[in-house]
Amino acid sequence: xxxxxxxxKRAPVSGGMLDGLSVLEFxxxxxxxxxxxxxxxxxxxVVKLEAPGTGDPARRRSPFPGDHPHPERSGLFxxxxxxxxxxxxxxxxxxxxxxxxxxxxxxxxxxxxxSPGELARLGLDPGDLAKQFPRxxxxxxxxxxESGPYRDFRTHHLNVYHSSPHTTFSYAPEGEAKRAPAKxxxxxxxxxxxxxxxxxxxxxxxxSAATGRGQRVQVSKQEALMCIERVDIGRQINPPKPPPWRGxxxxxxxxxxxxxxxxxxxxxxxxxLVRAMGSPEWTQSDACRDEMARQEHREELQPRIQAWAETLxxxxxxxxxxxxxxxxxxxxxxxxxxxxxxxxxxxxxVEIEHPEAGTHSYPSVPYLFSGKGFGGSRAPLLGEHNEQxxxxxxxxxxxxxxxxxxxxxx
Amino acid sequence: xxxxxxxxGPLAGVRVxxxxxxxxxxxxxxxxxxxxxxVIKVESHARLDHSRMRSLMGGAMKTGPDGSPIFNDxxxxxxxxxxxxxxxxxxxxxxxxxxxxxVLAQNMRPGVLERLGLSYEELTRFKSDxxxxxxxxxxxxxxxxxxxxxxxxxxxxxxxxxxxxYPDGPPQPLSGSVDLRVGTAGAxxxxxxxxxxxxxxxxxxxxxxxxEVMTSMMGxxxxxxxxxxxxxxxxxxxxxxxxxxxxxxxxxEDQWVSIxxxxxxxxxxxxAALGDPGLEAxxxxxxxxxxxxxxxxxPIIERWTRQRPLGDAVDQxxxxxVPAMRVHLEDSIxxxxxxxxxxxxxxxxxxxxxxxxxxxxxWTFSEDDVGVHRPAPLLGQHNEAVLGDILGLAPEEIERxxxxxxxx
Numbered sequence: 001x002x003x004x005x006x007x008x009k010r011a012p013v014s015g016g017m018l019d020g021l022s023v024l025e026f027x028x029x030x031x032x033x034x035x036x037x038x039x040x041x042x043x044x045x046v047v048k049l050e051a052p053g054t055g056d057p058a059r060r061r062s063p064f065p066g067d068h069p070h071p072e073r074s075g076l077f078x079x080x081x082x083x084x085x086x087x088x089x090x091x092x093x094x095x096x097x098x099x100x101x102x103x104x105x106x107x108x109x110x111x112x113x114x115s116p117g118e119l120a121r122l123g124l125d126p127g128d129l130a131k132q133f134p135r136x137x138x139x140x141x142x143x144x145x146e147s148g149p150y151r152d153f154r155t156h157h158l159n160v161y162h163s164s165p166h167t168t169f170s171y172a173p174e175g176e177a178k179r180a181p182a183k184x185x186x187x188x189x190x191x192x193x194x195x196x197x198x199x200x201x202x203x204x205x206x207x208s209a210a211t212g213r214g215q216r217v218q219v220s221k222q223e224a225l226m227c228i229e230r231v232d233i234g235r236q237i238n239p240p241k242p243p244p245w246r247g248x249x250x251x252x253x254x255x256x257x258x259x260x261x262x263x264x265x266x267x268x269x270x271x272x273l274v275r276a277m278g279s280p281e282w283t284q285s286d287a288c289r290d291e292m293a294r295q296e297h298r299e300e301l302q303p304r305i306q307a308w309a310e311t312l313x314x315x316x317x318x319x320x321x322x323x324x325x326x327x328x329x330x331x332x333x334x335x336x337x338x339x340x341x342x343x344x345x346x347x348x349x350v351e352i353e354h355p356e357a358g359t360h361s362y363p364s365v366p367y368l369f370s371g372k373g374f375g376g377s378r379a380p381l382l383g384e385h386n387e388q389x390x391x392x393x394x395x396x397x398x399x400x401x402x403x404x405x406x407x408x409x410x
Numbered sequence: 411x412x413x414x415x416x417x418x419g420p421l422a423g424v425r426v427x428x429x430x431x432x433x434x435x436x437x438x439x440x441x442x443x444x445x446x447x448x449v450i451k452v453e454s455h456a457r458l459d460h461s462r463m464r465s466l467m468g469g470a471m472k473t474g475p476d477g478s479p480i481f482n483d484x485x486x487x488x489x490x491x492x493x494x495x496x497x498x499x500x501x502x503x504x505x506x507x508x509x510x511x512x513v514l515a516q517n518m519r520p521g522v523l524e525r526l527g528l529s530y531e532e533l534t535r536f537k538s539d540x541x542x543x544x545x546x547x548x549x550x551x552x553x554x555x556x557x558x559x560x561x562x563x564x565x566x567x568x569x570x571x572x573x574x575x576y577p578d579g580p581p582q583p584l585s586g587s588v589d590l591r592v593g594t595a596g597a598x599x600x601x602x603x604x605x606x607x608x609x610x611x612x613x614x615x616x617x618x619x620x621x622e623v624m625t626s627m628m629g630x631x632x633x634x635x636x637x638x639x640x641x642x643x644x645x646x647x648x649x650x651x652x653x654x655x656x657x658x659x660x661x662x663e664d665q666w667v668s669i670x671x672x673x674x675x676x677x678x679x680x681x682a683a684l685g686d687p688g689l690e691a692x693x694x695x696x697x698x699x700x701x702x703x704x705x706x707x708x709p710i711i712e713r714w715t716r717q718r719p720l721g722d723a724v725d726q727x728x729x730x731x732v733p734a735m736r737v738h739l740e741d742s743i744x745x746x747x748x749x750x751x752x753x754x755x756x757x758x759x760x761x762x763x764x765x766x767x768x769x770x771x772x773w774t775f776s777e778d779d780v781g782v783h784r785p786a787p788l789l790g791q792h793n794e795a796v797l798g799d800i801l802g803l804a805p806e807e808i809e810r811x812x813x814x815x816x817x818x
């Protein structure tokens with residue numbers, strides 16, 4: 001079933017960018033499922049393999065409607081698995097592994113997040129798979145990669161996020177007591193790994209389509225994050241040691257109704273801020289003459305900008321500065337983002353109906369392709385497509401499936 | 411990092427005209443270059459890339475356009491062509507370059523390219539199946555399409571800043587890393603369009619909203635709002651249901667270990683590793699109790715971590731089966747034994763900066779040679795190569811273009 005955009009400005013992708021790309025996803029929780037979702041939402045046929053009976057552990061993670069846990073109603077699962085089909089398959093059984101190989105023979109891509117060595121222990125050694133399926137792109141997502149001393153470390157998102165030196169500079173008011181660095185909100189590092197894996201996977205699939213040669217793509221979540229933090233890391237690990245961060249001019253300001261981010265970096269952006277503030281006399285001083293001088297006199301200038309910000313609301317500052325050409329953005333709550341006119345106009349949030357969880361408003365895709373946006377569908381129920389996929393691809397009849405179910409294979 | 415057999419990257423044969431600047435766009439095209447695309451950065455002395463000159467963190471740089479370490483970390487493997495696009499002849503050259511390229515990427519404000527006569531529609535007259543990526547702050551449609559932004563404003567508008575940080579502290583707009591997430595999403599969209607073009611022969615104009623990229627990376631927070639009516643907020647290092655879940659101080663200054671317990675099995679392992687009878691209390695018997703009572707639980711864990719150097723704490727906890735990891739700060743990553751063993755950082759010689767450590771590609775490909783092979787280009791370093799070898803201009807023609815300051 002197609003999702004209905006909240007308004008009609010964003011027509012659904014017709015055919016889809018990735019129409020014709022066949023993907024098997026054996027992923028759990030956030031990273032690998034996000035990789036699968038990114039491909040599926042653009043039209044790839046992503047079949048998600050789930051353990052019989054239990055499925056992806058994300059099905060048991062909050063949020064749930066009314067806070068009542070139910071395996072078909074997890075908001076985490078429903079968001080991360082849009083546009084996919086679900087089949088159940090146990091790789092613990094010999095029959096399940098045989099079916100897995102038959103499915104691989106039909107697929108362009110396998111995305112999985114098994115622990116290092118796990119596939120080999122199941123008798124599905126990646127080297128053997130590469131020989132058996134030379135066109136296959138096989139993407140593996142692991143916390144620390146498949147070599148090195150941390151290869152077998154146990155982790156959750158918190159451990160992964162802090163395993164890369166993210167920003168030790170912050171926009172927090174100066175002089176606060178030293179605390180442990182806070183992780184990014186939600187599951188950001190897991191999403192990072194999924195996004196990074198999706199790019200590498202798709203590039204390899206494009207290469208395979210052209211040359212007929214598949215390959216293994218390995219993604220270490222830590223390295224995906226280090227690549228994203230590469231500029232900050234580059235400053236830290238090369239001489240000279242960067243001076244302590246004192247904050248930028250402007251930056252995070254307190255407005256009447258919350259925080260607002262103001263970044264008057266270049267001269268014309270600074271002049272926009274000056275006009276928005278009504279060109280007070282202090283802005284004409286020598287301390288404000290150029291970027292270097294303003295940086296040097298930040299301690300004297302910043303309180304004046306802060307005092308101005310306190311007299312206005314976030315939106316007054318946002319629109320006022322943007323109209324003068326100065327980048328700014330209010331710090332918005334999740335509820336405020338949901339109501340943001342700009343995102344609504346672009347049809348970014350979509351209402352998706354689900355037979356068990358009801359209708360909810362989902363963020364869709366952050367890109368339009370020649371004006372076309374999300375054309376995906378709701379997340380699947382556990383094993384919802386067993387008959388369809390096993391029937392179409394492998395020719396199993398409904399009674400075959402009864403036997404496989406009884407044997408614990410699907 | 412490349413462990414392949416020397417084959418070119420999967421995007422070999424794809425040519426990208428790179429008109430992006432600052433951080434987000436350049437990192438996106440850099441990723442395409444790591445994957446084997448030929449990326450030609452079009453820039454100019456008349457309009458220098460922001461990251462050759464300054465940063466939000468470090469302010470203005472005094473190193474000159476060829477001495478920016480930030481630029482070097484965002485533009486590896488690329489070629490540089492300088493064109494002053496205010497001149498008609500430069501715009502003609504750009505159109506000729508587009509006619510023999512596959513992708514054009516740009517992140518100017520919506521409307522700027524159109525005013526230069528370089529709109530998608532105009533350029534498709536020269537390259538009918540062109541793929542163009544237009545990356546902007548909030549998208550190039552909608553009432554705020556002309557608004558500008560940087561990484562911290564995208565973080566603020568998207569919702570991620572408001573859910574990052576401690577509940578009793580201010581929101582945290584992360585840092586420039588937000589831009590690199592935007593760049594990664596842009597690169598993904600470009601490769602998706604290349605896939606489509608291969609199947610159908612059609613080009614695409616991709617309209618990417620930097621702010622929406624970040625909102626999409628916290629989608630379940632919007633599900634929580636829709637499903638429960640609650641507005642998710644900041645929770646520091648804590649988790650919705652897991653506990654204990656935090657960063658604990660080790661011996662020495664500013665040394666932290668992250669510990670996250672997600673199951674009874676992991677809790678049992680933690681108890682065994684710490685051996686503190688305080689953990690046996692009824693108040694911590696089940697996951698709900700541990701979550702409810704984490705305020706009193708955390709100091710018991712801290713008592714143990716404080717007595718140990720960070721490395722020992724991680725080793726002992728992992729040996730017992732506890733998800734635990736070093737919290738890397740500042741430069742400690744460069745000497746991390748795991749990172750060193752995997753060779754993630756490489757020394758790269760830059761003609762102005764000298765030898766520097768740079769991060770590699772975020773993937774390991776088994777067959778293709780994917781990774782950082784060359785430092786970022788000097789301004790105009792490849793003018794002759796691009797104009798001569800690719801566009802077929804004679805040396806005299808190139809000299810005249812330089813004299814006329816078209817190539818500048």
